[in-house]
Amino acid sequence: xxxxxxxxxxxxxxxxxxxxxxxxxxxxxxxxxxxxxxxxxxxxxxxxxxxxxxxxxxxxxxxxxxxxxxxxxxxxxxxxxxxxxxxxxxxxxxxxxxxxxxxxxxxxxxxxxxxxxxxxxxxxxxxxxxxxxxxxxxxxxxxxxxxxxxxxxxxxxxxxxxxxxxxx
Amino acid sequence: xxxxxxxxxxxxxxxxxxxxxxxxxxxxxxxxxxxxxxxxxxxxxxxxxxxxxxxxxxxxxxxxxxxxxxxxxxxxxxxxxxxxxxxxxxxxxxxxxxxxxxxxxxxxxxxxxxxxxxxxxxxxxxxxxxxxxxxxxxxxxxxxxxxxxxxxxxxxxxxxxxxxxxxxxxxxxxxxxxxxxxxxxxxxxxxxxxxxxxxxxxxxxxxxxxxxxxxxxxxxxxxxxxxxxxxxxxxxxxxxxxxxxxxxxxxxxxxxxxxxxxxxxxxxxxxxxxxxxxxxxxxxxxxxxxxxxxxxxxxxxxxxxxxxxxxxxxxxxxxxxxxxxxxxxxxxxxxxxxxxxxxxxxxxxxxxxxxxxxxxxxxxxxxxxxxxxxxxxxxxxxxxxxxxxxxxxxxxxxxxxxxxxxxxxxxxxxxxxxxxxxxxxxxxxxxxxxxxxxxxxxxxxxxxxxxxxxxxxxxxxxxxxxxxxxxxxxxxxxxxxxxxxxxxxxxxxxxxxx
Numbered sequence: 163x164x165x166x167x168x169x170x171x172x173x174x175x176x177x178x179x180x181x182x183x184x185x186x187x188x189x190x191x192x193x194x195x196x197x198x199x200x201x202x203x204x205x206x207x208x209x210x211x212x213x214x215x216x217x218x219x220x221x222x223x224x225x226x227x228x229x230x231x232x233x234x235x236x237x238x239x240x241x242x243x244x245x246x247x248x249x250x251x252x253x254x255x256x257x258x259x260x261x262x263x264x265x266x267x268x269x270x271x272x273x274x275x276x277x278x279x280x281x282x283x284x285x286x287x288x289x290x291x292x293x294x295x296x297x298x299x300x301x302x303x304x305x306x307x308x309x310x311x312x313x314x315x316x317x318x319x320x321x322x323x324x325x326x327x328x329x330x
Numbered sequence: 331x332x333x334x335x336x337x338x339x340x341x342x343x344x345x346x347x348x349x350x351x352x353x354x355x356x357x358x359x360x361x362x363x364x365x366x367x368x369x370x371x372x373x374x375x376x377x378x379x380x381x382x383x384x385x386x387x388x389x390x391x392x393x394x395x396x397x398x399x400x401x402x403x404x405x406x407x408x409x410x411x412x413x414x415x416x417x418x419x420x421x422x423x424x425x426x427x428x429x430x431x432x433x434x435x436x437x438x439x440x441x442x443x444x445x446x447x448x449x450x451x452x453x454x455x456x457x458x459x460x461x462x463x464x465x466x467x468x469x470x471x472x473x474x475x476x477x478x479x480x481x482x483x484x485x486x487x488x489x490x491x492x493x494x495x496x497x498x499x500x501x502x503x504x505x506x507x508x509x510x511x512x513x514x515x516x517x518x519x520x521x522x523x524x525x526x527x528x529x530x531x532x533x534x535x536x537x538x539x540x541x542x543x544x545x546x547x548x549x550x551x552x553x554x555x556x557x558x559x560x561x562x563x564x565x566x567x568x569x570x571x572x573x574x575x576x577x578x579x580x581x582x583x584x585x586x587x588x589x590x591x592x593x594x595x596x597x598x599x600x601x602x603x604x605x606x607x608x609x610x611x612x613x614x615x616x617x618x619x620x621x622x623x624x625x626x627x628x629x630x631x632x633x634x635x636x637x638x639x640x641x642x643x644x645x646x647x648x649x650x651x652x653x654x655x656x657x658x659x660x661x662x663x664x665x666x667x668x669x670x671x672x673x674x675x676x677x678x679x680x681x682x683x684x685x686x687x688x689x690x691x692x693x694x695x696x697x698x699x700x701x702x703x704x705x706x707x708x709x710x711x712x713x714x715x716x717x718x719x720x721x722x723x724x725x726x727x728x729x730x731x732x733x734x735x736x737x738x739x740x741x742x743x744x745x746x747x748x749x750x751x752x753x754x755x756x757x758x759x760x761x762x763x764x765x766x767x768x769x770x771x772x773x774x775x776x777x778x779x780x781x782x783x784x785x786x787x788x789x790x791x792x793x794x795x796x797x798x799x800x801x802x803x804x805x806x807x808x809x810x811x812x813x814x815x816x817x818x819x820x821x822x823x824x825x826x827x828x
């Protein structure tokens with residue numbers, strides 16, 4: 163598992179620069195001194211950031227397993243944390259996809275405590291789905307909580323190990 | 331569709347606060363980990379992750395709370411204006427977290443290297459500790475053995491009845507045992523502190539030269555017999571064995587000597603040899619005297635018969651009678667020496683005999699300028715079983731000999747003593763010319779004399795020797811040339827049988 167993981171990582175790292183060079187050669191465009199940025203660039207960058215974060219969490223889960231650290235409770239909890247961050251990233255990517263990328267959903271505040279979710283095709287399912295997606299803290303807070311619990315366990319284990327070492 | 335915004339608002343605000351709090355708590359835990367083991371690269375990695383998450387939580391929570399606040403306060407436009415910045419910061423922060431996370435593998439490898447290095451270091455440390463402990467144990471064992479060995483050597487050195495002496499390369503005394511101090515008569519300080527040389531003990535310096543040359547050439551000497559001279563001028567016969575020692579590292583040259591006192595042994599051997607010689611001479615003398623005695627009696631008898639008659643050879647016969655009488659006296663002396671004569675034994679008080687001898691001799695003209703001193707034993711009577719006349723004869727002989735040694739002037743001390751072993755000693759001491767060393771072994775021989783011809787028969791001491799031996803006693807002499815002689819007669823004390 164760890165070897166495979168390492169191999170995929172290396173392949174990915176090689177793939178990006180190769181594709182970039184290939185794109186520059188095969189799809190030439192007019193070159194300007196300063197490139198103009200479209201308004202959609204921000205959301206795409208943000209989405210790519212989420213994807214990168216998601217990917218790094220996946221890598222963390224596999225690396226922890228690969229090193230056999232999942233036998234320890236602390237690291238297992240960190241794996242759970244990574245898993246919840248993956249879910250949170252998926253949640254965020256989906257939500258951003260609907261509201262910022264394809265503009266299929268829009269929110270309007272009617273009054274205090276009331277809001278209207280406007281979907282492009284008036285789909286109530288999409289509206290409900292989007293409403294649930296907006297409760298993303300229900301994923302990232304547990305993720306942080308697992309991280310904290312994981313670290314607490316590692317601290318505890320380390321303390322015990324040191325005490326054992328000090329005991330003659 | 332219309333929804334309640336309260337749940338979203340609540341989750342958003344409370345979630346944001348919770349995120350910040352939990353992120354800070356996680357950062358605290360990661361800091362603790364780092365403090366516990368600052369060399370652990372994985373803990374450093376976790377700390378960086380937590381830093382990233384804290385930045386992420388702070389930026390995100392700040393953005394969300396601000397967003398809710400602005401929307402609620404109908405400042406939606408303001409939010410739209412700053413939302414791009416908030417989003418960007420948020421993007422950068424979680425990308426940072428992602429980036430840090432990807433370095434886990436590298437951190438893990440570094441940590442493994444550190445741990446392997448640490449393990450090796452610990453193993454080496456344990457080995458070193460083990461070696462150190464083994465070394466300490468060995469040092470303790472060796473020290474114990476060395477102490478034990480040193481104790482044994484010290485004990486041998488201190489308790490040895492023979493002298494053990496160590497000198498430096500110039501024969502200066504470095505160490506000498508108590509037996510050596512007793513033998514040489516010098517104090518330890520004199521010998522060691524004043525760096526006395528081994529050659530100082532020798533009576534004859536040429537003898538030391540010979541021995542030091544020998545040890546220099548052969549690197550050892552074995553049972554070399556020589557004479558030591560003590561500070562009180564007493565000489566001792568000793569056997570020296572010695573060798574060179576180059577020290578544990580071969581660079582500290584020293585000499586080790588073992589010196590054996592053979593004085594008493596040699597004296598004993600000499601006495602035995604003397605006794606054997608005198609016994610043989612006694613046998614010979616007895617035979618000769620016996621063979622001469624009878625014809626001499628006949629000659630003397632016939633001479634005396636002829637003298638009773640008137641004869642024209644009367645003068646010649648008197649000469650024959652005189653010389654025959656002389657010969658008879660000599661034969662009588664020889665018989666006394668060889669113990670063949672008969673004498674009556676009785677209880678004799680030695681003090682009385684000695685006193686009588688002194689009184690008798692003090693009137694003699696030869697003793698006019700000689701001071702005779704008597705130191706008699708006081709207390710109980712010094713009784714022996716013997717012949718008073720014979721004993722008196724022996725003492726007279728000794729005193730007359732002392733008088734001759736003084737050449738008419740000097741001191742003669744006569745003393746009587748009783749030893750704890752039940753022996754009676756008669757000591758005749760003079761401060762005359764003494765006896766030459768070469769003659770000491772011969773003075774009890776019959777007919778041995780150093781006097782001019784005609785002045786002595788050489789039978790006085792040998793007759794005395796015979797008499798004393800017949801009394802189950804002994805006679806010995808100590809003499810230093812030019813300083814005088816000491817004759818000591820030892821006789822057994824008589825105890826009444828109860």
